[in-house]
Amino acid sequence: MKWEEWKQFYERIVREMGYSVEDDRKSAELLRAILIENDNYIIKEELETIIMEKVYVFGAGPNLEDALKEYDFSDGTKIAADGATTALLEHQIIPDIVVTDLDGRIQDLIRASGRAIMVVHAHGDNMDKLPLVTNFPVVLGTCQTEPLDIIYNFGGFTDGDRAAFLAEELGAKEIILVGFDFSGLVGKWSKPWLKQHTTAWKEKRKKLSFAEELLRWLKDNGKAKITFL
Numbered sequence: 001m002k003w004e005e006w007k008q009f010y011e012r013i014v015r016e017m018g019y020s021v022e023d024d025r026k027s028a029e030l031l032r033a034i035l036i037e038n039d040n041y042i043i044k045e046e047l048e049t050i051i052m053e054k055v056y057v058f059g060a061g062p063n064l065e066d067a068l069k070e071y072d073f074s075d076g077t078k079i080a081a082d083g084a085t086t087a088l089l090e091h092q093i094i095p096d097i098v099v100t101d102l103d104g105r106i107q108d109l110i111r112a113s114g115r116a117i118m119v120v121h122a123h124g125d126n127m128d129k130l131p132l133v134t135n136f137p138v139v140l141g142t143c144q145t146e147p148l149d150i151i152y153n154f155g156g157f158t159d160g161d162r163a164a165f166l167a168e169e170l171g172a173k174e175i176i177l178v179g180f181d182f183s184g185l186v187g188k189w190s191k192p193w194l195k196q197h198t199t200a201w202k203e204k205r206k207k208l209s210f211a212e213e214l215l216r217w218l219k220d221n222g223k224a225k226i227t228f229l
Contacts, residue, residue, distance in 0.1 A: 001155025001165055001218075003146060009217075010144060013157055013210055017203070021145065023124025028143035031122040031130050032151045035141050038134045041150055047117060047140055048170045050096055052077045055172040055224075058084040058095070059160040060187040062197040064179025067229055068093065076176070079167060081159035083189040084179055085112050099163040102129040105192045110135050119166060121159070122151065142166075161211040161218070168222045178229045182212045 014021055035041035054076030058064060060083040068091040080088050080095035083104040088095055094115050101121040102109070109118070113136040120133050122143045133139050140152065142162070147153040154169040156162030160180060167175045179187065186204055188194045200208060219226045 001169075001221075003153055006153060006155045009155075009157070009210075009214065013144075017206060020124045023127070024122075024143065024145045027122035027124050027127045027130065028141075028145055028148055028151050030127055031120065031133070031141045031143070032148050034130055034133055035139055035150065040134070040137060041139050041141060042117070043150060044140065044152060044170070047097070047119075050077060050117070051167065051170040051172055053173040054176065055079060055167040055174070056176050056178055056229075057081065057160065057163045057167060058088060058178045059180040060084040060087065060189040061179045061181030062185050062187045063181055064187055064189070065091075067178050071178075071229065073178075076174075077167075077172070079163045080112070080116075081163045082109075083159075083187070083191065085109060085116075086189045087179070087187075088112075097163075097166075099159050099166060101126050101159060102132055103159070103191065104189070106132060113137060119163075121162065155218075156211075156214055158207050158211040161214045164215060164218055164226065168218060168224050172224045174225045174227070176227055176229055177215070180215075180228060182208050184208075 056073045058080045078095045079097040082100040086108045098116045099119045117138045118136040119140045154165045156165035184200050186200045
């Protein structure tokens with residue numbers, strides 16, 4: 001998804017969610033400055049080299065654990081969306097890529113970063129967390145406003161659907177979504193403070209609705225075949 005296509009979604013998201021475009025831009029600029037100073041960033045072309053034709057994108061929905069017990073994912077690139085990283089690590093699965101806005105369990109994100117490439121997203125509400133990227137050896141930066149030189153915007157809103165947009169952008173032929181749930185339940189891995197699966201709160205329901213809409217757009221407009229496990 002190009003910026004011109006994403007802009008129409010972004011403007012509606014900002015309006016309905018009450019976000020600040022100015023803060024989103026400040027966050028993108030801050031992430032860029034931190035990555036340049038720390039010199040641990042990569043560009044998109046470097047990340048493309050590890051993408052296989054089949055990509056599994058792991059969300060943190062309640063059905064994730066059953067899938068991790070039942071299926072083998074060794075035939076594709078594994079992309080974990082933020083909190084799903086914790087579930088994968090619990091099952092001795094190391095993702096190849098982690099897409100995160102630093103909302104998950106930080107100790108698990110740091111642990112995964114020893115082998116995974118971290119795709120870190122900047123938005124107005126996580127500026128205080130962005131210095132955490134200095135703990136990650138390799139980072140690709142993303143944002144939800146206009147892209148900067150080393151800070152990309154491939155489209156997508158939540159960690160899960162952004163991971164799918166990332167896979168599409170990097171050339172995946174088949175994207176399999178694992179642990180995605182739009183029924184109104186939130187998996188216990190979604191937030192560090194959750195102890196069990198829970199009913200989505202108002203803001204989360206809005207986010208899930210946008211994520212579902214964006215995945216439908218990607219399925220209809222992208223090149224990759226998209227299926228739910």
